Amino acid sequence: MPPGPPTVRGKGGRRGRLRTAVIAAITVVALGIVVWGVSTRSSQTKAAEANAERVLFSAACPPVLALGQQDECVKEAQRLLRQRGADIGVDGIFGPETRLRVTAFQVFAGLTPNGVVADPTKKALYESKARLDTWSPEKVRGRIHEVFAEAPADAVAIADCQSFLDPLYILPNTDGTRNWGLFQISDLRLQELGGTPSEALDPEWNIQAAKKLWSRDRDFHHWQCARALPQASPSQS
Structure with a gap:
């Protein structure tokens, strides 16, 4: 039996396959957009519901x-x-x-x-998981006594005058700067010491920073607190 005529794959077949592939791609993209839209609306709805309870x-x-x-x-x-x-x-x-x-x-x-x-x-x-727990005045007083062994009473008096022994005490100045923590370390001193506001509100860091400032000439002239030490010369901490 003689062989039949060869099969001819014409342009119509290629166009059909191309059309099918395009339709499939469009369908995938459309489904993706729908899923994204539903997900976005769901997230927005959840956020709105959460805020409604706040x-x-x-x-x-x-x-x-x-x-x-x-x-x-x-x-x-x-x-x-x-x-x-x-x-x-x-x-x-x-x-x-x-x-x-x-x-x-x-x-x-x-x-x-x-x-x-x-x-x-x-x-x-x-x-946020940020916490504001800090030391009690009693713990602050005890630690200052330990660090400022050479002048414990004066150091406690300065800290009490500056911050009421509150490690989270923050005092704004008229020029927009601030003083931070127990010994009210100013922005200028903080920069000089290479610290950050977060560190300055850490009572241990603040006490150690104050001791470093005090140790330069072993007096409290860096602090303006006449009520605590009348003999101290006024200056910004």
């Missing part, structure tokens, strides 16, 4: 909580700060104490330490 993000609270405000929104911020170890009253009044704790929390949470509670700080108050 008082600070509710319509009842202003975009920014700041000094002088008095309401339930401030009380919520204070409650969250207490949950993170802050020694703070929950009275709904945004006073100097609340601003101090907010600023310290911002330092430990890696935020700009501006002392007000806007969205980044609100979010961190609910989600």
Whole structure:
């Protein structure tokens, strides 16, 4: 039997296969877009639901909580700060104490330490693992006595005058700079010592830094605190 005529693969076959491949690719891309859209909407929905349960993000609270405000929104911020170890009253009044704790929390949470509670700080108050636990005045006093063995009483008096023996004490200056921690190490001194605000709020680091400053000439002239040491010459710490 003679062989049949050869099969001819024409342009129609190639076009059909190409069309099928294109349709398949378009389908995959379309499915990917649909899945991405569903996932994005799901994430947005979850975020919205989470914020709906967070008082600070509710319509009842202003975009920014700041000094002088008095309401339930401030009380919520204070409650969250207490949950993170802050020694703070929950009275709904945004006073100097609340601003101090907010600023310290911002330092430990890696935020700009501006002392007000806007969205980044609100979010961190609910989600960050930053803690504000620190030493008691008794522990501070004992450690200063150990480090400043040559002048323990004077050193404690200086720290008490500077920060009330509060390791998280932060004092803003009129020029926008700040003094940090137990011995109120200024931004200038902090830069000189190669430290950071977070380190300056660590009581051990702060005490050791103060001892280093004191050891240069073995007096407390770096600190302005006439109430503690009337004989000390005034100067910025």
